[in-house]
Amino acid sequence: MSLSSHLQELRKKHQNLSDAVEAAQRSPATDDLEIAHLKKQKLQLKEEISRLSVG
Template sequence: MTIEARIRELGNRHRNLDETIRREMTHPASDSLRVRELKQQKLRLKEQITSLEARTH
């Protein structure tokens, strides 16, 4: 897999997590621990994307 393809894959996962977080937060009984874990996953993905993008420049 090329770096660009990996960046796209991670970007898709990042967007999916963002949508999952939004849905979770709209529920009246949302689980704050789950939301925090999802946000941490999203941050790790963003860091991976940033690191890979730095390699391509």
Template sequence: MSLASHLEELQRKHGDVERQLGEAMNHPSMDDLQIVALKRRKLALKDEIEKLKGDPTQH
């Protein structure tokens, strides 16, 4: 998988998690632990995206 396609996939997953998080936060019945897990997943994806964008050895 090329770097560009890997970044696209990570960005797509980040967007998916962001939408899930938005939906979860709009439902009062949603478990706080699930919301925290989504936030952590979103942050992990963002960190990986930033790492790949900023690491010249990955290009």
């Protein structure tokens, strides 16, 4: 897998997590810990995207 396609895949996963976080925040049944976990995954992806884009 080339770097650009890997970055594109990471960005797609990041967007999917963004959508999941928004949906979870709108749902009263969603646990705060679940939302925090999704946000942590999203942040880790963002950091990896940044690291790969700069390097």
